[in-house]
Amino acid sequence: MSLAVRARSLALPLLALVLVAIVLVVQVANGGGRYAPSAVADPCTAPAPTRTPATLDALGQQLVLLGLDGAACRLGVSREALTLQLAQDHEDPSDAQVDALKAGMLDAIDRVKAAGALPPAADLVDQALDSADLNALVKLAIRALPDTVINRALPTDEVLRQAVENLDVRALLGDLDDSSQLGNLVTKAVTKAVEQTLVAQVRGLV
Amino acid sequence: MRRFRVPLLALTVGLVLADSAVVTLALPAILQRLHGTVPQIAWVLISFNLVLALCAVPAARLCDRFDPRICCAAGIALFAAASAACALAGSMELLIAARSVQALGGAFALVGSLELLVSVEGETRGVGWWIAAGVVGTAAGPVVGGLLTEAISWQAIFVVQVPVAILAVPAALSIRPVRTPTPQRHPPALAPNLALALLSAALTAALFLLVLLLVEGWRHSPAAAALTVSVIPLAAAAARPLVRRLGATPRMEAVAGSLLIAGGLVALALPPSAHLAWTIAPQALIGLGLGMTVDRLTAAALRDRLPRAVHGGWTIAARHFGVVAGLLVLTPVFTASLEAAQGPAQEAVTALVLDAPLQAGDKVAIAHALSDRLADQHDQVPDLRPAFRSLDIAPEDRPAADDLERALDDQVRRAATRAFRDSFLIAGALALLALIPLSVRRRSR
Numbered sequence: 001m002s003l004a005v006r007a008r009s010l011a012l013p014l015l016a017l018v019l020v021a022i023v024l025v026v027q028v029a030n031g032g033g034r035y036a037p038s039a040v041a042d043p044c045t046a047p048a049p050t051r052t053p054a055t056l057d058a059l060g061q062q063l064v065l066l067g068l069d070g071a072a073c074r075l076g077v078s079r080e081a082l083t084l085q086l087a088q089d090h091e092d093p094s095d096a097q098v099d100a101l102k103a104g105m106l107d108a109i110d111r112v113k114a115a116g117a118l119p120p121a122a123d124l125v126d127q128a129l130d131s132a133d134l135n136a137l138v139k140l141a142i143r144a145l146p147d148t149v150i151n152r153a154l155p156t157d158e159v160l161r162q163a164v165e166n167l168d169v170r171a172l173l174g175d176l177d178d179s180s181q182l183g184n185l186v187t188k189a190v191t192k193a194v195e196q197t198l199v200a201q202v203r204g205l206v
Numbered sequence: 207m208r209r210f211r212v213p214l215l216a217l218t219v220g221l222v223l224a225d226s227a228v229v230t231l232a233l234p235a236i237l238q239r240l241h242g243t244v245p246q247i248a249w250v251l252i253s254f255n256l257v258l259a260l261c262a263v264p265a266a267r268l269c270d271r272f273d274p275r276i277c278c279a280a281g282i283a284l285f286a287a288a289s290a291a292c293a294l295a296g297s298m299e300l301l302i303a304a305r306s307v308q309a310l311g312g313a314f315a316l317v318g319s320l321e322l323l324v325s326v327e328g329e330t331r332g333v334g335w336w337i338a339a340g341v342v343g344t345a346a347g348p349v350v351g352g353l354l355t356e357a358i359s360w361q362a363i364f365v366v367q368v369p370v371a372i373l374a375v376p377a378a379l380s381i382r383p384v385r386t387p388t389p390q391r392h393p394p395a396l397a398p399n400l401a402l403a404l405l406s407a408a409l410t411a412a413l414f415l416l417v418l419l420l421v422e423g424w425r426h427s428p429a430a431a432a433l434t435v436s437v438i439p440l441a442a443a444a445a446r447p448l449v450r451r452l453g454a455t456p457r458m459e460a461v462a463g464s465l466l467i468a469g470g471l472v473a474l475a476l477p478p479s480a481h482l483a484w485t486i487a488p489q490a491l492i493g494l495g496l497g498m499t500v501d502r503l504t505a506a507a508l509r510d511r512l513p514r515a516v517h518g519g520w521t522i523a524a525r526h527f528g529v530v531a532g533l534l535v536l537t538p539v540f541t542a543s544l545e546a547a548q549g550p551a552q553e554a555v556t557a558l559v560l561d562a563p564l565q566a567g568d569k570v571a572i573a574h575a576l577s578d579r580l581a582d583q584h585d586q587v588p589d590l591r592p593a594f595r596s597l598d599i600a601p602e603d604r605p606a607a608d609d610l611e612r613a614l615d616d617q618v619r620r621a622a623t624r625a626f627r628d629s630f631l632i633a634g635a636l637a638l639l640a641l642i643p644l645s646v647r648r649r650s651r
Binding site: 008009010011012013015016017019020021023024026027028030031032033034035036037038039040041057061065068078079080081083084087088 | 449452453454455458459461462463465466468469470472473476477478479480484487488491495547550551552553554556557560561565569573577617620621623624
């Protein structure tokens with residue numbers, strides 16, 4: 001076979017290779033091969049929040065989410081894997097999971113405070129009082145206090161720390177099926193923390 | 207009748223070979239209508255290809271020994287009756303049985319048609335008609351099946367075959383076969399048949415899995431999927447006129463075709479997104495490759511070999527054993543990949559739900575609805591959209607919920623694409639393996 005005939009016979013396979021290369025280069029240059037489910041973030045390096053939550057519900061949610069990060073970091077799993085375990089397990093959460101979540105939420109308060117994203121206590125007190133089981137006169141008296149007094153008397157981080165201590169994490173995890181119960185537990189814990197901190201402050205004055 | 211007998215026989219050949227993949231886009235509708243299981247639905251495909259592969263050579267031997275007119279006409283009549291039975295099947299078991307009978311009749315119809323087409327048109331043109339009809343039927347099967355399912359119903363796929371086949375019976379009987387004494391009985395051509403089997407196994411990914419990816423993974427309608435996969439038959443039809451200008455040898459055409467099929471399958475494994483446009487160029491490569499390989503290899507397997515019908519039978523057997531092998535190899539890989547993709551997909555979905563700007567109660571409600579949906583659609587690519595329809599979300603939170611729904615859909619599509627990737631890559635490797643028999647030079651007998 002002459003060189004010219006041989007070259008001519010190889011032209012078609014070479015053309016095929018060029019066509020394939022063009023298609024593959026265009027696909028890969030536009031993200032081909034990377035179109036897969038998003039990778040989950042490392043819970044130990046989760047970014048701190050930058051926005052101050054406007055409502056008690058939003059604050060509670062932020063602390064639980066950051067708490068999940070901290071708990072997942074402690075347990076050596078991703079936040080999403082821990083969430084799925086807690087949501088899917090038919091058994092009660094383990095002591096390690098409960099302790100890790102509580103510790104994670106306490107860490108979260110420090111992180112939110114360090115980021116300057118904690119709301120002033122006066123904002124929380126007003127919302128907490130709406131659902132607090134207090135005498136109407138006491139509620140009225142507290143609401144009459146200027147915000148500056150409340151903010152000085154009730155450091156937000158202390159109220160929240162107390163709320164986390166009050167929070168029945170096992171019950172919270174057990175009630176994940178009931179979305180309304182979830183909010184109630186968090187609100188109750190914050191309300192009780194407000195009451196306790198206020199009582200402690202009053203006792204300090206006396 | 208004389209004018210139409212060649213087109214009718216060619217159409218029958220195309221119909222029988224289209225039946226290999228014609229039901230792919232109808233499988234979800236069949237599964238729903240006949241209350242079948244996923245393994246049963248796989249057998250709707252496998253049974254036809256397996257019976258066709260097993261019966262093609264024995265049918266050809268019978269056609270060679272007896273009158274090919276009778277063999278062909280009886281095969282077409284059986285194929286028509288079984289097609290009607292497929293349309294009327296009320297259970298998966300009956301459908302699988304009818305598909306098997308359809309393949310049995312199809313085997314006789316195919317090998318008998320080869321002899322009859324050669325009797326009418328002569329060796330070169332007759333074999334050319336037979337091969338071209340087979341290539342067009344194979345490539346167009348999913349498109350035609352998808353459009354009929356979307357426009358009418360899955361039963362229509364089988365119903366439309368009946369009148370064509372009925373018309374083909376008298377056409378077959380009207381041809382007087384030219385019987386040439388065949389003192390020589392050549393062995394089957396190993397290299398082209400092996401290459402055909404490997405390429406058919408590889409093409410399974412393009413003709414079956416791509417359709418599944420488009421409909422089940424990316425949630426496009428069967429009509430959109432059918433129109434999209436029409437690129438393959440169009441490119442296959444364009445291959446011959448394009449290649450003729452280059453004047454390559456048949457072997458080099460088959461080599462180039464195998465490279466195009468392998469490259470197209472690898473490109474299907476690496477789409478940048480779930481947009482249909484990203485499948486066009488890979489499908490064009492596959493279609494061009496199909497048009498350059500299947501006819502050349504079939505012609506090589508038939509050239510100068512007698513009895514012709516028997517060697518035609520060997521090419522049918524090789525191709526459909528290849529399809530069965532492709533289904534048996536690629537389906538478990540795909541199923542395992544789908545299972546492996548569930549973990550990362552669930553975590554990605556969980557991350558989106560946790561970080562969504564929604565109230566905690568809404569997130570829990572969404573998580574529950576999604577969880578129920580995932581449990582209902584175990585071992586399938588889940589459709590999460592219905593989970594959002596049942597939610598009671600405040601109007602001000604609806605935009606955030608809609609954004610979340612779109613983001614979740616995107617994650618599911620990403621997971622499905624990832625799940626199909628290994629199957630496409632393995633299919634690409636099978637197409638490259640076909641280069642090995644193609645590199646074997648044919649020795650003179």
